Structure formats: structure tokens, C-alpha cells
Amino acid sequence: MYCTKCGSMFDDRQPCCPFCKAPNPAVQPKTQFHGQIPPPYFYNNVPPYYFDPSVQPPETALVVLSAIIPIAGLIIGLICLGNNEKRAGRAYLIAAAISFGISLILFMIFMLIPLLFVVMIS
Ligand SMILES: [Zn+2]
Structure with missing residues (x-):
């Protein structure tokens, strides 16, 4: 049209x-x-x-992926710590924490701010 x-x-x-x-x-x-x-x-x-x-919002796949990465990092990190591989375990946990932070920021930008905007004008 x-x-x-x-x-x-x-x-x-x-x-x-x-x-x-x-x-x-x-x-x-x-x-x-x-x-x-x-x-x-x-x-x-x-x-x-x-x-x-x-x-579908184009960011959905990105947000899902960014949620999976820290969870995977956390699991691998805990397995390493369980196997007494402290250095590797700590590295995975730090990586998981960083990627969790990034996914939190992505979530804020793509989900919360538009939603907040919708709440504000209605
Ligand atoms: Zn137009």
C-alpha cells in the first residue's frame, strides 16, 4: 500500500x-x-x-543467547571447581559474571526502557 x-x-x-x-x-x-x-x-x-x-523483535535471539552464555559459564565454572580446577573454574565464573552483566544491560535497553515508555504515556 x-x-x-x-x-x-x-x-x-x-x-x-x-x-x-x-x-x-x-x-x-x-x-x-x-x-x-x-x-x-x-x-x-x-x-x-x-x-x-x-x-518478533530482532533482539529476541540476542537476548536469549546472552542469557544462555552466563548460565553455561556458571555450570562449567562450578564443574571445574568441583574437579578441583580452581583457576579454570574461577575464570569461567568471572566470564559468566561479565556476560551476565552484558545481558542485563541488553535486557534493560531492549525490554525495560520501551516498556517503561509505554507505561509512562498510557
Ligand atoms: Zn509515510
């Missing part, structure tokens, strides 16, 4: 125009967040995956 505001062509299933962020009138009726119809300016600032549950 063509955007009613800027005239750019984009996918009908997109909740808003990717160029000027004008809401797509064809998608709008089902674009509710927690059963509430968001105010018009909502569409300008929130990524499309908040409207359509079938659209």
Missing part, C-alpha cells in the same frame, strides 16, 4: 509507515496494547513488535 501522508510504498501488514511513521489505517483497529487503544503519538515512537505479536 501507499502511505496516506508521505506517499511511500510499504507492506500492508506494517502498523505504520517506515518512512514517516504515519499509522497504517488498515492495521490500526487491532493495534491495541493491553486492550487499550494508544494515543496517536504512540505510533511514532514504539517499534512495530508492540502492536503485532507475530512480529
